[in-house]
């Protein structure tokens with residue numbers, strides 16, 4: 042039973058297991074019938090869905106979930122559904138508030154008190170104590186955003202029912218003391234995509250096949266890497282709603298735990314940011330231990346802490362809230378695949394854990410056996426209950442601590458630097474600076490305008506200032522104790538190419554008095570040139586409107602388009618109206634761009650696709666069959682290969698592991714088509730590790746200088762580095778500053794070899810470490826190496842970028858490395 046594929050119905054173990062589950066379900070249903078005697082009219086999930094959430098081989102779609110919650114809300118005054126907007130794929134998106142009817146009737150009042158306490162301003166110590174005593178705090182629990190982690194969103198259906206219908210004492214106390222903000226899924230699109238995929242393959246050899254598409258339209262699993270940048274619609278909706286309710290706790294369900302653990306809980310692995318209030322971390326630890334204690338009390342073994350997952354990166358949507366003093370965290374419950382059960386034996390465990398020894402933070406080792414969706418749901422339900430019980434018991438103290446953390450933060454930055462950050466309005470890429478401020482304002486950060494100097498100012502004596510510091514300062518990664526789980530540096534001003542000054546002396550009263558708070562960034566008109574990314578969007582809009590665009594140096598001019606329309610395009614992009622084009626400048630045209638999209642769903646492809654859409658570049662997604670179809674240069678001028686490994690590009694999914702239409706990669710034929718495309722005059726652009734695909738498959742005279750280095754010689758899981766632009770006049774690097782910051786994430790660094798023909802575009806500095814933010818072991822290995830290079834190949838060229846020029850939609854300073862290649866004469 043180690044390979045799950047084809048297991049359903051074909052093995053006696055499965056049949057036996059289904060019988061046992063059936064018997065258990067009868068017992069559980071019996072208990073619920075007694076428990077909910079006072080609420081007979083409230084429909085159970087099984088009466089509506091025909092299944093109990095967590096049943097083997099069954100997954101509810103989001104539409105199923107919503108249908109059930111609508112019936113639940115129609116039948117009970119203890120639940121109120123609220124519309125939070127539309128998802129990326131246009132689904133209706135609802136959340137539920139669950140509490141006593143009297144509390145729900147005053148929901149607006151409690152939200153208001155929540156916000157007052159969260160901001161702390163104008164609330165005295167005594168008032169805060171009184172408000173905390175009277176408060177019915179709001180607790181956010183959600184069904185996750187990683188849709189292949191199916192128990193996340195399946196278990197919330199049962200949780201909703203239990204919280205509404207149960208008459209057991211602890212449920213009554215929770216409804217009396219708290220308001221539960223239940224998001225049955227924070228990725229509704231993904232829930233339905235995964236459930237439908239599973240239904241399609243159920244009972245076939247492909248029952249547990251991986252999903253060939255991203256479960257969030259653009260970014261798949263990276264939907265939990267967008268917590269501060271808020272590029273995705275879902276991230277923005279969640280943040281908006283969270284700022285409105287200011288929950289005490291924000292709990293997101295995930296799967297899967299480090300094996301063989303059954304659930305991974307706080308405290309998380311180090312390191313941790315120093316910009317969070319310590320009370321957040323104290324409550325996190327207390328919550329984690331409370332869940333573990335409850336699980337062991339119910340005979341549920343395998344709780345694990347402080348392993349593998351750190352929360353150094355602030356971009357997790359279930360972490361960023363800590364900087365706003367909402368105790369935010371995730372747990373990871375064990376998962377096999379979808380709703381298919383699996384039997385584990387101890388000899389499958391890592392060697393160190395086969396003896397089943399007791400550890401301080403793994404006190405009740407799991408001994409193996411069956412693991413099914415219903416088990417994962419049960420762990421999650423008990424974990425939710427542990428959190429709700431704790432919050433119900435300590436609501437007053439927790440509520441007061443939220444206020445206290447905000448007040449402490451305001452006071453801290455009255456006394457210590459940085460006292461403010463100043464962002465000049467005049468910038469190399471001023472619209473990028475405006476965008477940066479807008480991101481902060483979406484997070485509830487207060488921004489001011491100063492007249493002299495002409496700048497935006499973020500005063501740090503504000504409640505969520507810790508977040509600003511976290512995003513603005515260079516990250517200094519503590520001594521390496523374990524491998525970082527994610528990237529180690531993300532400093533936004535560096536990534537976005539925005540000049541920001543930390544103010545290290547207190548602002549004078551006069552300076553403070555001259556500041557005006559702003560609600561939106563307005564009145565910006567930057568030069569229309571290659572310096573600002575927004576200019577590229579404007580160019581694309583002008584070309585789409587059949588206008589003419591010319592480039593002369595970095596300057597851009599436009600004509601052949603109605604003046605009113607041109608001005609509208611420019612002002613929407615925060616650009617100045619332009620002079621007419623010079624007579625001798627040649628008009629440019631938009632090249633025909635193809636973006637490779639493999640069936641091994643690529644997050645990097647998704648981010649690239651999203652950015653191209655945002656900047657209005659016309660492009661076509663190219664699947665394996667499109668490339669194998671040949672005649673590529675007749676149809677495309679530029680083909681982009683996002684960051685995907687060489688073997689994955691060539692081989693794709695192994696045949697037999699996924700329905701046939703998704704099996705395989707480019708294959709030798711596809712690779713030859715790409716070679717022909719380039720030989721015929723096309724441009725191939727490769728991001729990060731896809732570069733080594735091109736180097737090896739095209740036999741380019743390039744070496745990867747980092748090949749074969751041990752982790753003690755060179756290691757970087759993601760940090761920000763400087764690259765130096767080699768030739769200021771090159772069209773491929775037009776508009777870039779001489780030193781630009783890019784995200785280096787497990788990529789190559791190049792040496793050119795004999796026979797090399799082409800142009801080195803950017804190089805890591807020779808005399809100093811390229812590191813700007815985060816952790817980099819062996820920086821000398823990068824020094825002087827080539828970061829970006831255009832290599833001649835036949836009549837065309839290959840542009841190798843040894844980094845991520847579009848990292849998570851954050852590294853705006855690097856976008857021009859590919860934007861520039863999309864125009865021709």
Ligand SMILES: [Zn+2]
Pocket residue numbers: 187190295296297
């Ligand atoms: Zn997850």
